[in-house]
Amino acid sequence: MQVVVLAGGLGTRLRGAVPDGTPKPMAPVAGRPFLEWLLEDCARAGATEFVLLVGHHAAVIRDHFGSAFAGVPVRYSTETSPRGTGGAVRDALPLLRDRFVVMNGDTYGAAELPTLLAALDGADFAMTLATVPDVGRFGGVDTDGARVVALREKGSTGRGRINAGVYGMRKRFVETFPTDPFVSFERDVMEVRIPELRPPFVVGGATFFDIGVPDDLRAADTWFRER
16 A cells, blocks of 8 residues: 655744744654654555655655655655645656555544545545534535535535545546646646546544644644543
């Protein structure tokens, strides 16, 4: 099971909450970089290779994880200029297997990774959804049976399901991404193609954090200390 992690975030909303020069996925959580917690859980779930997509302060991540973590080989795809989430995955094509997991390096959703990959039988793209008390900050997701049919913009409120930022993909799906230098996977691929793709989904665990804002960073710190 190959796990690809988007780890090039700038962390602009965390300025003042983390040391200068710290990539967002390396923000300290319960005494360890957040990315360690994420990769450790993936290793327990059966990951056999990590591919870290790095950019901002890439050397910090490379120097910390080296060529293996938790007994799992680590490879890197490094952007020299901002490429967007879709561009970063597309640029890693030479490293990608036929099917793989992609996740954001700044979110935690306790996804069932083997189940997510199994959802690619008959599909090129699958999503993990998380249930949160208020979808307002994230935007909701509309489903029809076992398929996602639309993403709702931020603004609606109340309990509901959101995109957890953990995906199953086939390599041939990535090969269809736009060729522009900068590609947002969320805006330029998902929002445009979900009505056509109607991807299958799995529902992650009850815990979800997006450490890109200080409140969630503190909540994650508390949760991991008590886990």
